[in-house]
Amino acid sequence: MYVCIYIYIYFYVCVCVCVYIYISVCVCVCQEYIKMVTDMIVLCTTLALSLSFWVLSIILSSYSGTLSPVSPWRWLLSILVPLVLAVRAVKRRSLDWTGALGAVLVGFVLAMANLSFFSSLLLFFYSSSRLTRWGGVAKRKIDAHYKEGGQRNWVQVFCNGGVPTELALLYMIEAGPGEVPLDFSQRYSASWLSLALLGALACSAGDTWASEVGPVLSQSRPRLITTWEEVPAGTNGGVTSVGLVASFLGGLAVGGAYFVSQLLFVKDLHLANPQWPIVVYGGVAGLLGSLLDSFLGANMQYSGYDSSVGQVVSYESVSTRHISGKPILDNNAVNLFSSLVVALILPGLAWGVWPR
Numbered sequence: 304m305y306v307c308i309y310i311y312i313y314f315y316v317c318v319c320v321c322v323y324i325y326i327s328v329c330v331c332v333c334q335e336y337i338k339m340v341t342d343m344i345v346l347c348t349t350l351a352l353s354l355s356f357w358v359l360s361i362i363l364s365s366y367s368g369t370l371s372p373v374s375p376w377r378w379l380l381s382i383l384v385p386l387v388l389a390v391r392a393v394k395r396r397s398l399d400w401t402g403a404l405g406a407v408l409v410g411f412v413l414a415m416a417n418l419s420f421f422s423s424l425l426l427f428f429y430s431s432s433r434l435t436r437w438g439g440v441a442k443r444k445i446d447a448h449y450k451e452g453g454q455r456n457w458v459q460v461f462c463n464g465g466v467p468t469e470l471a472l473l474y475m476i477e478a479g480p481g482e483v484p485l486d487f488s489q490r491y492s493a494s495w496l497s498l499a500l501l502g503a504l505a506c507s508a509g510d511t512w513a514s515e516v517g518p519v520l521s522q523s524r525p526r527l528i529t530t531w532e533e534v535p536a537g538t539n540g541g542v543t544s545v546g547l548v549a550s551f552l553g554g555l556a557v558g559g560a561y562f563v564s565q566l567l568f569v570k571d572l573h574l575a576n577p578q579w580p581i582v583v584y585g586g587v588a589g590l591l592g593s594l595l596d597s598f599l600g601a602n603m604q605y606s607g608y609d610s611s612v613g614q615v616v617s618y619e620s621v622s623t624r625h626i627s628g629k630p631i632l633d634n635n636a637v638n639l640f641s642s643l644v645v646a647l648i649l650p651g652l653a654w655g656v657w658p659r
Contacts, residue, residue: 377415377480385410388425396454397432405460409468415480416471417497419564423504423585424467426560430553431511438519462635463507466642470500482568484575487654498584498650501561503642505554505585506592510638512553513593517546527627528597535608537615538626539634540601547590554589558582577658584653588645596641604637605630 388410389403398406406428414421461468478493485494517525524533525541534541562581565572572578600606607623609616616623619630632640 381411381414381421384421385414388428392428392432395432397428397435398460399454399456401457402455402460405457405464409460409464412468412471413500416475417480417482418568419482419497419561420467420471420474420500422564423501423557423561424464427463427504427508427511427553427557430556431508431515434512434515437515458635459638462639463642465639466503466646467500470496470503470646474500482565484565484569484572485578485581485657486575487657488576488659491654495650495654498653499646501558501581501585502588502592502649503646505557505588506596506642506645507638508553508557509550509589509591509593510553510596510641512589513542513546513550516549517543520549521545527601528594529601529627534606534626535615538606539604539617539637540597540599540606540627542594542597547593550593551586551590554592555582555586557589558585561585580653580657584649588649591649592641592645595644596637599632599637599640600634601627602629603631604628604634 385407389398389406392398392406393400393403410421410424413424474493474496477496478490483490483493483497485497487494518536521536521543523543525536525538525543525546526532527534527538528540528542559582562578565578565581605617605619605628606615606626607617607619608614608626609620609623611620611622615626617630617633619625
């Protein structure tokens, strides 16, 4: 009976929304009102989606005794916030439209699964976008394909967010949507998946921070991680001390965002294992992920110096002198593989040294 009432309320709201939109479009003839109507359509569509998901969760919970319905406010938050941020990112040229659609999907899954996941993702995306814009003049001298703001597409979004999205789905299957403390003794699977997801995000953040900060602040030429020889700036696999410190700080920031959100959203943390190692774990994941990314880049990405353009390039030509690597993987594939390896290996190591 309650399900029927919820369905009736849902369709009533949808009809009211459609009528309101129709009247608004008919009345608003001035151009300054078009944006307001568009925003209202987006908001109403988002509300309708959140209500439909809520009704669906109620129906499923009525047939399953173990499945509890998710709050409509959580549905609304999980849809609306990623959507607003993606639209803003397109306007600021941090994402193109394909990247925005991918970001909405990744953000929705992570926000539904755990707000700590979403806060870590949010810090990674915001900090990466800001750092990409910083020092654009110096980066153009190194990278011929540099774009202001980054303008990441769906491939780049999923190579950085694909592994966390899959882990968030597994987390919801294992523990359900919601925030839980990291505690290997009581919630081993949920804790392992949480640390794996955090490690993947910290890995991506560490690599991004290193590649964006190192070329601008480093006073010395990078060294190839496999031979430790000096190489031109922009060489895949080249590392600097500034870049390594930046990668650790990037992972540390992601871990800090996760830790703060745990303090805000999780109850009875004093009954679980200490949560502060999350911050250190993020820093270690960022540093190791950056080193792994550099190692793969030095071996499986082609780097050559093209004298015709005076820059390091990833293609072979008559005017190109080989520096390192082979044309096996591109940068997106290296990022994906690095985050996957960190997500699979690091939680097991953390379980052995986590204070109890």
